[in-house]
Amino acid sequence: MSRSARLVRAVAVAAVWGLALPLALSGCDGSGPDDTGAAGVGDPYFPKAGNGGYDVRHYGLDLAYDPAGRRLSGTARLTARATEPLSAFDLDLTGMTVEEVTVEGRRASFDRDGQELTVRPGDRLDKGEIFEVTVRYAGRPETVTDPDGSEEGWLRTADGALALGEPTGSMAWFPGNHHPSDKASYDIAVTVPRGLTAVSNGELRDERTTGGRTTFTWHAAEPVASHVATLAIGRYTVTRSRTGDGLPVYVAVDPTQAAASRTALARLPEVMEWAADNFGPYPFSSTGAIVDRPRDSAYALETQNRPVFPGAPEIELLVHELAHQWFGNSVTPRTWRDMWLNEGFATYAEWLWTEDEGGPTAEETFTELYEHGEDTYEDLWDFPPARPASAAEISADPVYQRGAMVVHKIRQAVGDDAFYDLVQGWTAAHRHGNADTGDFTAYVEEQVPDQDFEPLWRDWLYGKDKPERP
Incomplete structure (x- = not known):
């Protein structure tokens, strides 16, 4: 990350992901009373972030956004593994209205307390059980203010929206286990008015327009920590290419930033080759960048596969955020x-x-x-x-x-x-x-x-x- 309400100063194993369990931290054993998963993993700075009792393997998000009304509606399907017996468990979600929750296709009861969405399935989940929880929700996503005063979560832009999550803002736009200790793969389908583009992590699998609205479907097969999941909605100039060794490159640039961004972004394949020489093989299946207007965000962020920049990046900032794909996103x-x-x-x-x-x-x-x-x-x-x-x-x-x-x-x-x-x-x-x-x-x-x-x-x-x- 390069915070640029703090930008000036920022710029100048053994865990196999599919088996990694969210860790209980700072003395928290990951469970609450009566087989209730803990409401937080006990992070030293954000103790309520994340949740105990389960490990998310996959997020399937089906979203629709109306920029005029600033309304987001979504269905989130989480595939998870119970790491202990669970009669109830929490998801992190701030704001929004939850309309329905099901576990394994059966309606579950739920209640809200701040960022905690507590789900009570009809049948207790056994330790080791793979289960699916589905949440239907809607509303105006919130902008979250960090302890340092910077803004994240759902940021409204001149022509759409930008979702940034570090450290806790991702819970503003989808429910989940929002702590870096629990990483998962993602499928994100986003429907927006025709003429807008929706950019997210991984690779674009489908783009389809029906009845004046376009759905963009993104797939991130490698594990993603929720704070580096992103969604950018707006009018972008999109460039698709490949690096010299065939890695797909997807770059989305606000048209007002295209000319100023051209020189730095043209060197992106060169930076990728340089970084691989220094840091080891690139850990993901695509790369790229998202360049929005300077006022859309106060900082750059290393969102996975394609970091976000507030305005045209200098080459050193591009290097910084691409290096994060190794240091922060993979490790x-x-x-x-x-x-x-x-x-x-x-x-x-x-x-x-x-x-x-x-x-x-x-x-x-x-x-x-x-x-x-x-x-x-x-x-x-x-x-x-x-x-x-x-x-x-x-x-x-x-x-x-x-x-x-x-x-x-x-x-x-x-x-x-x-x-x-x-x-x-x-x-x-x-x-x-x-x-x-x-x-x-x-x-x-x-x-x-x-x-x-x-x-x-x-x-x-x-x-x-x-x-x-x-």
Whole structure:
């Protein structure tokens, strides 16, 4: 992500996805009383996000949006596996009116309490049981304000809407298990007035116009965390192409941004090749971008397969958001405390790109940041990257900039050859899974057993104050 009400500062395993279970965090055992799944997984910053007791395997969303009335109607079909016996379980959904819920085709009772939609199936679900829950809902989706003041959820635009989800906004437009520890595949069908385009994750499987309305059907086979699911509705200039090795590219650009975007977007295949050389094989089956107007969103976001940009992106921002496809989208943080694993690596990707383009080396960028970083990032040394001070700080400067400094310190410690082996091994070991900071530090120590990393972790990753530079 590159927040751009915070944009200036952001820019300057072993879990196999189909078997991964949402983790109970911070002492929460994943269940409530009387076989009721927990209302939240106990994330350290968003404890009510996600839910206990089940693992979503697939989302099937059938949506229709009327921009004039700002009304969204939807049917969400979730295929999930019960991880414990369940007489009731929760889904996350904020706003909207729920019209009907069924479990395994039978009507289920439900009630609402804030973001929690509690579902009570007619028959208790057994541990290990695969079940389908269907929710019919409608209304005007909400815009969600983050703890840091930025807006997400359902953003109304001049010609449609833009759905952005990090960290919790995805629950504004579909019900689900909205925490990064539970990833799933998606099928999203979106019906909009003729003349508008609906863009989402994965590949466009069908586009069909009937009676003045067009339905776009998108399929994302690889696992997606809900916060990087997206939906963009508007009048776009769409370009379809392929990279040199045949990867499908789908780019949707607001016509007002087409000319300004052309230079950076023309380099997208080059960036993809460069990133694969550095970070390992690309983990998804398509790529691309969505470019909206600057006022449509205050920040760029690494939505899976095709990141979203508020206006024409600079090449460094394009590199940052595409690097997230490896760091954040494929290897996804286990909790929101682990954001530096996303943003530190994506920011360091910018340093590497600049170095390879003949600009300042990563070492020079690191030195400048260490010696004068407070001039640009006033809060640079306020807290360590692995321990954001609060939910409002998970996208703050230390997570991005100090996170990148940690990555560079590892490179300094092990040398270039071992560093790139580490990075590519890391993305391979946790491909399509979840990982936390402890997983990462253990991985590095295991791969380079003769090196003592404890001072690096203590001073650069967890240390509150500005480290002394040897």
